[in-house]
Amino acid sequence: MASIIAKKNQAKLAENIYKHTHFNRLEVEELLKIYRKLTPEKLDRTKFRDVLHNTFNMTDDILMDRVFKAFDKDNDSFVSMEEWVTGLSVFLKGTLEEQMAYCFVVYDLNGDGYISREEIFHMLKNSLIRQPTEEDPDEGIKDLVELALKKMDYDHDSRLSFSDFKQAVELENLLLEAFGPCLPDAKAADGFLATFTGVTV
Template sequence: MSAMSKKMIQNLAETLSKQVKHFNKTETQCLIRLYNALLGDQTERKVGHGLDRGKFRNILHNTFGLTDDMIMDRVFRAFDKDNDSYISVKEWLEGLAVFLRGTLDEKIKYCFDVYDLNGDGYISREEMFHMLKNSLIRQPTEEDPDEGIKDLVEITLKKMDYDHDSRLSCDDFEKAVRDENLLLEAFGTCLPDAKSIQAFEQQAFQVTRFAGAMTHKYEQTLF
């Protein structure tokens, strides 16, 4: 995607703000500008494709503090809905809408999609093992650290597997999270914390906030 003119960004924001939840038109415009800047900063990018995996992973790591390579790859795939290995401007906005401001329902679906490594609609024992193995710190004194992870998988299944079929369906996952919200990120951090969200939004929407403050000040002088 080549650099967009101001008019193109405004027109695109007008269209996409009606299609994407949680952002108003001005915020949408700010996020499109940021996307455009990131594209311009992308090395060896192919014109017309979108944001590549490397650049997106840098954002996840440096801006939102995600550290697990497997999880970051899965987050990329959750954003990349058409699975073409690039994030389009619409995918960027739709992904951020859930990532930053999603409802519990939206976050449950997003987290489940991230954790369902092979995309078959279930989180299996093997998938849990791989994710927990990545996220846990091993003790050098442990004779077989994998045994501890296997035990943790069994404990997790006992708590979350409502239909007792030895795997988690989306329905199992949703019920478990609704009973205990802390289980939303049971298999690894795939959402930003409140501090990271606030910092990102302040930077991305600073023009929006300034404009809003000026409008409020102007309105006050009228009454």
């Protein structure tokens, strides 16, 4: 009896959620099953990071924490079932517009609505291989930050607003993940989708 009620509740929840996503109702039901396998309650930061690492090959601690923040819309330190499905909709199948907004939230480390020079530096400092002969190993990163700002800061205020970021990405889609990988690569996304849709995109 309890499993029948649980299935009805899951179907009802899937019916309410799927209209706001790029998934169909059956795919949402499968995502809810995956969620329940991950946790009996709400998905916490640790389990969520495990999914990012093990399923989507993400390794950057800062970015994984920021992806968690982007999924956790109500800031309660958990990813609910609905946040899981709607977050994955953007993460895996989002439009360019949706993914620009998502990436901007991930890169805006302090949540003030801008990506500052310091935030760019912080995200890029792990991306360069440091040469032991370099006197100032941060010099190359500072150069990269300046290049990014020169290319993307359209209003010349030494920081990136969403408008700056959007304009830059619309001109060059490769800039979507300019400050680090916060979306899954195609292979990882296809692999995950294939586990419950039976087809790859």
